Amino acid sequence: MNIYKLQNEISEALSEPLKYVDYDKNFKLLIAPENFGDFSLNISFKLAKALKKSPKDISDELIKYLNLPYFENLSNDGGYINIKLGNTFYKEFLKELLDKKSKYFIKEPLDKKIQVEFVSANPTGPLHVGNGRGAVIGDVVSNVLKSRGYEVEKEYYVNDAGNKMDLFAQSIRYWYLKNFGKELEFPEEGYAGDYIKRIADVLTEIFKDRFLHYDYKKQIEVFKILGEYILLGDANSNIEELKTLRKNLKFDFPSILESLRLFGVYYDNVFFESSLYEGKLVKVEEDLEIPERLSQVLSVLKERNLLYKKDGAWWFKATQFKDDKDRVLVKATGEPTYTLTDIAYHVDKFKRGHSKAIDVWGADHFGHVITMKALLEGVGIGGDFLDVILYQIVHFFENGVEVMMSKHTGKFYPLSDLIEKVGKDAARFFFLMKSADTHLNFDIDLALKQSFDNPVFYVQYTYARLHNIVEEAKKRGVEFLDFDSAFNEPIDPVERRIFNSIFYLNSILDDISLDYAVHRIPTFTLDIARDINFFYQNYRVLGEENPKVRTKRFILVKASLIVLGFLFDLMGIEKKEHM
RNA sequence: GCGCCUGUAGCUCAACGGAUAGAGCAAUGGCCUCCGGAGCCAUGAAUAGGAGUUCAAUUCUCCUCAGGCGCGCCA
Known part of the structure; x- marks a missing residue:
C-alpha cells in the first residue's frame, strides 16, 4: 500500500x-x-x-x-x-515498508535523463563557504530526482576559458617572476589572494626556472593550466606531467574537487569550457571564423535569421524572445563571449539526450537566465529545457561583523575550513534548511559554538537511540508476535502521526522534484524526529508487557529507522548507529 | 529607472491557495528506579502597511515602505 x-x-x-x-x-x-x-x-x-x-x-x-x-x-x-x-490499512502499508525498506521511497525508472549542473566555480581560487549552498542544493536535488526514477547526471562545468583565466595566470606569473628577482606591475584586477603566491611558490619549487624564459603567451598558457590543475584537482586530465605535479604538491588547502568530496559531493562528469574551443576553425560568414563546436550554434541562428553584425560584433536577436536587449555572441575582437560558450554547452547537454537541464546558480547570475532561455528558443530546443535554481546570497558573520569576501581582494573563507570545523553533516544540514530563495545569514561563531546543539545532531541522535532499541531487543532476546496480531491492537494518535508522515513522504518528494524546494527535506526530518522522540519518551517498547502492543511499537521503531535512514541518504548525512 | 528575491514570535527560519500560522535558539517552570536526559512536557510572544481576487490569502494581483541582488563586446 x-x-x-x-x-x-x-x-x-x-x-x-x-x-x-x-x-x-x-x-x-x-x-x-x-x-x-x-x-x-x-x-x-x-x-x-x-x-x-x-x-x-x-x-x-x-x-x-x-x-x-x-x-x-x-x-x-x-x-x-x-x-x-483502519488497521488493515496500516498493516498492509507497514508490511510493504518493512519489506522494501528504503526502496519503498524509490520509484520505478522513468527512462528519462536529467542533468544537474552545480557549483561550477571558476578555477581561479579555492571554493569559499558561499559555494557550499549551491553544492548541497544541487546534490540533494539530484538525489531527489533519482528517487523519482530519473537517470541523473551530476556535472561540474569548469569555466577555464576567457578573461578571468588570463587574469588568474597573469597573477601567478607576477609572483613566479618575482621569485627570480623580476618585479612587474601587478595586473590590474588581478587575483590578490595569498594562495596565488603559494601556487607560484609551489611551481617555482617544482619547476625551478623552467618557465622563466618562455615568451609571455607561453607563460600565460602554462600558468593557466598548472594553476587550474592545482586549484581544481584531478578531474580527468591525462597529462602525465600534471599527475607528477599532483604527487609532489604540498599545498595547504584541498582542491575544489577534493573540497566537494569532503562535502559529500561526487560528480558524474566534469565538463571543461575549454573543450568547446577544440577542433578546427569553421567559417560561418565571410568574416566570422570560429571553433567548430561554437560554430554550430551560430550556423543555426544564422539560418533562422537571428544573427547580425553591428559595430564589428555578432549579435543574437534576443529581444525576439523576451530578453530586454540583444546579446553579443562574438566580440569585435573575434573572441566568443561567455554567452556563446554557455549556449553551446547547453546545446551539448541536449544532444547528450537529457530531457531537462537543471542549473544551480547564485542569484547574482539572475540576469543570465532570460538570455539563456531566449537562446534555447532561438536554436529550437525551447526554453523549458532549462530550469535554473537560483539561491540567494549567503552572508557570513564572524565576531558579530559581516565577513567580506572577494576572490579579487583575496579575502575568503574556504569551504574546506567550514567542513573541518563544524563537520560535513552539520554544514550540509545548515545550508539545506533554508529555502533557496531566502537570504541566508550564516553566523560562523554560532555554527562553531553550536556544533553540539545543531539540529543535525538531534536527528542523528534520534536515529541512534532507535537503533539502540533494536540492538537491545536482540541482546535481551525479547520476543515479538507476528505482524497480523500486532495490528489487532488499536493504533493510538501518536503512532498514527508517525505512520502517516512516513506514508506521505512520497508525495512530498514528488512535489520537490517539481519545485526543487529541497529545504523541505530537513524540515520534514526534524518534524518526524520530534514526533519519534515524543513517542520514545512516553512509550515503552521492549518493556511493554502486552506482546501485541510491544510488537506494534517495535514495528514503529523499525519503520522510523527506515525513513530516517532514507532521509539521511537523501541529504547526504551519516546514519550513525552510535554517537 | 527597469527586473528578480525577501519582509512571519526577541533572534534564525517553516507553513502544494485550505481547518486553530508551526519549530529551534533565548526566557520561565516542571520531568531521570526506565530501550541513550544530546531527550520530553508546559507557559508567554508574530504574518511590514493598504486595496483587490476567492467559499478560503502568510501564499495570488496591484500600490506603498524597507533590505538584498542584477541590468557589460565580464564570467
Whole structure:
C-alpha cells in the first residue's frame, strides 16, 4: 500500500458520482489536522461552484461512495472529508515498508535523463563557504530526482576559458617572476589572494626556472593550466606531467574537487569550457571564423535569421524572445563571449539526450537566465529545457561583523575550513534548511559554538537511540508476535502521526522534484524526529508487557529507522548507529 | 529607472491557495528506579502597511515602505 494506490482508489470510487463533472482527477490527499482523522479531501470546495451546492452538501453525497475497506471512519467537517484509516490499512502499508525498506521511497525508472549542473566555480581560487549552498542544493536535488526514477547526471562545468583565466595566470606569473628577482606591475584586477603566491611558490619549487624564459603567451598558457590543475584537482586530465605535479604538491588547502568530496559531493562528469574551443576553425560568414563546436550554434541562428553584425560584433536577436536587449555572441575582437560558450554547452547537454537541464546558480547570475532561455528558443530546443535554481546570497558573520569576501581582494573563507570545523553533516544540514530563495545569514561563531546543539545532531541522535532499541531487543532476546496480531491492537494518535508522515513522504518528494524546494527535506526530518522522540519518551517498547502492543511499537521503531535512514541518504548525512 | 528575491514570535527560519500560522535558539517552570536526559512536557510572544481576487490569502494581483541582488563586446 502506498499513497498513489490510495489516491487512485479514492479517485475511482468518486468517478461514479462525478461522472459528468469536470474536475482534477489527480487531486491529492492532505494530512488532516489533529483530531480530524488521518487524511482529508478538500475536493468538495473545488466542486462547489460548478455544482452550485455547498461543500458540505457535496461531501455528504460523496461520502456515500467512499466505503473503501481501508477506511475506519469518514466524517464531513464543514466540507472537508476527513478519513480515519483502519488497521488493515496500516498493516498492509507497514508490511510493504518493512519489506522494501528504503526502496519503498524509490520509484520505478522513468527512462528519462536529467542533468544537474552545480557549483561550477571558476578555477581561479579555492571554493569559499558561499559555494557550499549551491553544492548541497544541487546534490540533494539530484538525489531527489533519482528517487523519482530519473537517470541523473551530476556535472561540474569548469569555466577555464576567457578573461578571468588570463587574469588568474597573469597573477601567478607576477609572483613566479618575482621569485627570480623580476618585479612587474601587478595586473590590474588581478587575483590578490595569498594562495596565488603559494601556487607560484609551489611551481617555482617544482619547476625551478623552467618557465622563466618562455615568451609571455607561453607563460600565460602554462600558468593557466598548472594553476587550474592545482586549484581544481584531478578531474580527468591525462597529462602525465600534471599527475607528477599532483604527487609532489604540498599545498595547504584541498582542491575544489577534493573540497566537494569532503562535502559529500561526487560528480558524474566534469565538463571543461575549454573543450568547446577544440577542433578546427569553421567559417560561418565571410568574416566570422570560429571553433567548430561554437560554430554550430551560430550556423543555426544564422539560418533562422537571428544573427547580425553591428559595430564589428555578432549579435543574437534576443529581444525576439523576451530578453530586454540583444546579446553579443562574438566580440569585435573575434573572441566568443561567455554567452556563446554557455549556449553551446547547453546545446551539448541536449544532444547528450537529457530531457531537462537543471542549473544551480547564485542569484547574482539572475540576469543570465532570460538570455539563456531566449537562446534555447532561438536554436529550437525551447526554453523549458532549462530550469535554473537560483539561491540567494549567503552572508557570513564572524565576531558579530559581516565577513567580506572577494576572490579579487583575496579575502575568503574556504569551504574546506567550514567542513573541518563544524563537520560535513552539520554544514550540509545548515545550508539545506533554508529555502533557496531566502537570504541566508550564516553566523560562523554560532555554527562553531553550536556544533553540539545543531539540529543535525538531534536527528542523528534520534536515529541512534532507535537503533539502540533494536540492538537491545536482540541482546535481551525479547520476543515479538507476528505482524497480523500486532495490528489487532488499536493504533493510538501518536503512532498514527508517525505512520502517516512516513506514508506521505512520497508525495512530498514528488512535489520537490517539481519545485526543487529541497529545504523541505530537513524540515520534514526534524518534524518526524520530534514526533519519534515524543513517542520514545512516553512509550515503552521492549518493556511493554502486552506482546501485541510491544510488537506494534517495535514495528514503529523499525519503520522510523527506515525513513530516517532514507532521509539521511537523501541529504547526504551519516546514519550513525552510535554517537 | 527597469527586473528578480525577501519582509512571519526577541533572534534564525517553516507553513502544494485550505481547518486553530508551526519549530529551534533565548526566557520561565516542571520531568531521570526506565530501550541513550544530546531527550520530553508546559507557559508567554508574530504574518511590514493598504486595496483587490476567492467559499478560503502568510501564499495570488496591484500600490506603498524597507533590505538584498542584477541590468557589460565580464564570467
